Amino acid sequence: MEVKARAPGKIILTGEHAVVHGSTAVATSIGLYTYVSLRFTTPSDDEDLLKLHLKDTALEFSWPVSRVRGAFPESAAQLSSTPTSCSVENAKAIAALVEHLDIPEAKIGLASGVSAFLWLYSSIQGFKPATVVVTSELPLGSGLGSSASYCVALAAALLACTDSVSTDVNHQGWLSFGEKDLELVNKWAFEGEKIIHGKPSGIDNTVSAYGNIISFKSGNLTHMKSDMTLKMLITNTKVGRNTKALVAGVSERMLRHPDIMAFVFSAVDSISNELTAILKSPTPDELSVTEKEEKIEELMEMNQGLLQSMGVSHATIETVLRTTLKYKLASKLTGAGGGGCVLTLLPTCTVVDKVVSELESCGFQCFIAEIGGTGVEINFGASS
Amino acid sequence: MEVKARAPGKIILTGEHAVVHGSTAVATSIGLYTYVSLRFTTPSDDEDLLKLHLKDTALEFSWPVSRVRGAFPESAAQLSSTPTSCSVENAKAIAALVEHLDIPEAKIGLASGVSAFLWLYSSIQGFKPATVVVTSELPLGSGLGSSASYCVALAAALLACTDSVSTDVNHQGWLSFGEKDLELVNKWAFEGEKIIHGKPSGIDNTVSAYGNIISFKSGNLTHMKSDMTLKMLITNTKVGRNTKALVAGVSERMLRHPDIMAFVFSAVDSISNELTAILKSPTPDELSVTEKEEKIEELMEMNQGLLQSMGVSHATIETVLRTTLKYKLASKLTGAGGGGCVLTLLPTCTVVDKVVSELESCGFQCFIAEIGGTGVEINFGASS
Structure with a gap:
């Protein structure tokens, strides 16, 4: 058998x-x-x-x-x-x-x-x-x-x-x-x-x-x-990360700047809550799929900014952000940061060939995957 | 006369x-x-x-x-x-x-x-x-x-x-x-x-x-x-901005995501308060000049991340950030964003020739100025 x-x-x-x-x-x-x-x-x-x-x-x-x-x-x-x-x-x-x-x-x-x-x-x-x-x-x-x-x-x-x-x-x-x-x-x-x-x-x-x-x-x-079918471009920067050091770095930053970081973490909490509300809301809804995608893109952009304020971004991640931004696509790092993978939401009907070939020309590895x-x-x- | x-x-x-x-x-x-x-x-x-x-x-x-x-x-x-x-x-x-x-x-x-x-x-x-x-x-x-x-x-x-x-x-x-x-x-x-x-x-x-x-x-x-002598590299991206549109964009984002943005603004408020505390503290202090500079760099990095989460950065600003990061220098946009100028703290004894020439090769205009x-x-x- x-x-x-x-x-x-x-x-x-x-x-x-x-x-x-x-x-x-x-x-x-x-x-x-x-x-x-x-x-x-x-x-x-x-x-x-x-x-x-x-x-x-x-x-x-x-x-x-x-x-x-x-x-x-x-x-x-x-x-x-x-x-x-x-x-x-x-x-x-x-x-x-x-x-x-x-x-x-x-x-x-x-x-x-x-x-x-x-x-x-x-x-x-x-x-x-x-x-x-x-x-x-x-x-x-x-x-x-x-x-x-x-x-x-x-x-x-x-x-x-x-x-x-x-x-x-x-x-x-x-x-x-x-x-x-x-x-x-x-x-x-x-x-x-x-x-x-x-x-x-x-x-x-x-x-x-x-x-x-x-x-x-x-x-x-x-x-x-979720009813929503979301497609993500996942770009692997191939830069190895030290997850433990990155997590420790954020904790140290929190000790140095407790007030600021508490607000940063609360902002992230609100982002996750808003995202789950969008994902759980039935489709069709008062919001169209396109409107939901735009909201999710904005949440990803905000989360990325907050991750940068935690100090866990990386030059290769920024390269991916810049490249996808040229195609008006929103991205954020996923996971520990400091390299690793970057998510880019691919709204319905996005033509991805060009952005993928540009990212691959930077030496990155691209995957396209439906989520959930x-x-x-x-x-x-x-x-x- | x-x-x-x-x-x-x-x-x-x-x-x-x-x-x-x-x-x-x-x-x-x-x-x-x-x-x-x-x-x-x-x-x-x-x-x-x-x-x-x-x-x-x-x-x-x-x-x-x-x-x-x-x-x-x-x-x-x-x-x-x-x-x-x-x-x-x-x-x-x-x-x-x-x-x-x-x-x-x-x-x-x-x-x-x-x-x-x-x-x-x-x-x-x-x-x-x-x-x-x-x-x-x-x-x-x-x-x-x-x-x-x-x-x-x-x-x-x-x-x-x-x-x-x-x-x-x-x-x-x-x-x-x-x-x-x-x-x-x-x-x-x-x-x-x-x-x-x-x-x-x-x-x-x-x-x-x-x-x-x-x-x-x-x-x-x-x-x-302030007792501190801080030197800034000011890089003019030469990209003209529409300040009104940028300000309006942040306000619209606040209407769309009131909870998240309230925390983002509170984080910025804490950053400004922490900065003024550092600038006002006498030198010598329990913190050395180098320690103060490191703190200010971290505050600038965090503020930049929060500005990105407000959606007011720009590809040229990211280019300056990337370039200065290569030289381990912290930067943030200053003013309305969407282009305009970027600040880079120049800690005491920084050798700036290389970073300036690299930024100028991107078509940017650099100024070095003491502040305050x-x-x-x-x-x-x-x-x-």
Whole structure:
């Protein structure tokens, strides 16, 4: 049997950084996916191996299942219905399994993803030989939630082959999970995210699992569904960011200028609230789609100005802003800033060829994605 | 007798636009001046003419004093101690005097300055033949207060030759006015500004007359003196702005997003208050000059972000920001935005040659000026 799962990436529409200081932020899934295909193999097939193939990076790893089994003193399987954090002992065992892989120095960042795979696989499926193939439309480490979508798709594929979730294997095409199963997928994905990120907020995996739009404030998530189809141009500046340093920089600025920054954060909070009101309002409404798009563009422009006043912009981000402004398109950074990705709203009927080719000529990478689509889905019997 | 007056230009350090909505703004004089030299001529000298020579624009105008006298039915002279607004009748008479001048179309914007001259001259000095020469270090119409410094210098030169003010004609070098005389100069200059601008705020002429630093909020001006010597790079993008449209744009945005904009304006208010606290604090202080400069840079960066969230930036302003950022210098637009001038703080010991030459290669015009210097001054017997 083969099962394929796909889970979307995410963007933060408004409120990054300010959310750390109590403001509302709004995140949404984007129509760019990480795909995980899982195929159980029989011993005769492939020497009893557990194989992980990260296709985009051309890396392929394999372990004899007996080695994996030996690494986990307490058998972890049969616990698929109870998401469990990786203990210190298990983390050590996983580290030993990963150490042997000789991952090239340039790709060493993937090691934590491999560790997350080993934990999720052994916890949910135990020690069956299998081949897992991962591909992604999301750039790594650019704030588009690539690691969360990887964990969600992985958890989904693994759980789809257990009794813990109820899926209809006779169905063809992409299937969604039921509410309870989705919660289980999301919780396991969060355990994977913890291995990759240490202390993730849980927002990325939640958006990837549930899709649509989520507003979050002081740790509380609110799901939202929008009638609006919004298309975003996502420009990856390819400048790597130090998220921790950027977050710390904003906090230090707040300590130096508490009054100013409190107003800045409140302004961002109001922006997120206004955005959710627009997104939730039914279409047709007293406002036309064009009027809504113009409002959203203005909110993005204001949020970008406020992010600049927090000191988290970057020369490459400004280049994207300038370039898109020439085409009368509104943009803002998304995520941590200091590089990373920039969002540009593409109003209905925008012709994007020219702006994309100009951005690409700056060395940036462009994606066009609809936002707020479905979350994680699975597909049985798809050819990989 | 010849008298020369000079009056400085101004910049807005923080708070432009937000000041219209109740926030505090901070303005300061800059060490760039408009010079007015006044020399009374005898009839034999020069056919009984009143001459105005605007040297920078190579324009020279003259009127027989009899024509000027005939234009004002109520003799205006001997009222130099009572600043008087130009009545509708007098404005008509002045318009007739200006109409005859055949000012070239490209320089028609100067007509209102000529009108202000005729009103101030005839009101303060009556109808004596004289030659008035004007030169300025300030670019016209770029938000650096060129028209106010022209009116202040003009009023100062004219009043210095009356009994209304008490100046010591035996002194050489630049002299300041006493408090009461300065008030008179400022009030007359304001009457000139009204002819040029219709409804000026009075801030530009006040900064030009008094010098130093002025904070203003809801129409109230507070004079300040700072120990700090701050040097600014002022880059003129040479992009003409429509100040009224920019001010209206911010107001419309406020109507569309009242909550967000209220916080943005409050943040700007806090920025201005923090800036004045730094500028007023004695040096040496618990903070070193370098620490103060860093704080001011951060305040400028934050104010710029907030101005961007008001929608008053411009592609050329962003170019200046990017360019100065490469040299780790903080910048913000000053005045109305949408083009105009950009301020860049030059911390003590900054080497500026490179950034200036890079900005000039973009087609911009750079000035370096100390801020917060003296206001209007006069000089008797200086050779013009």
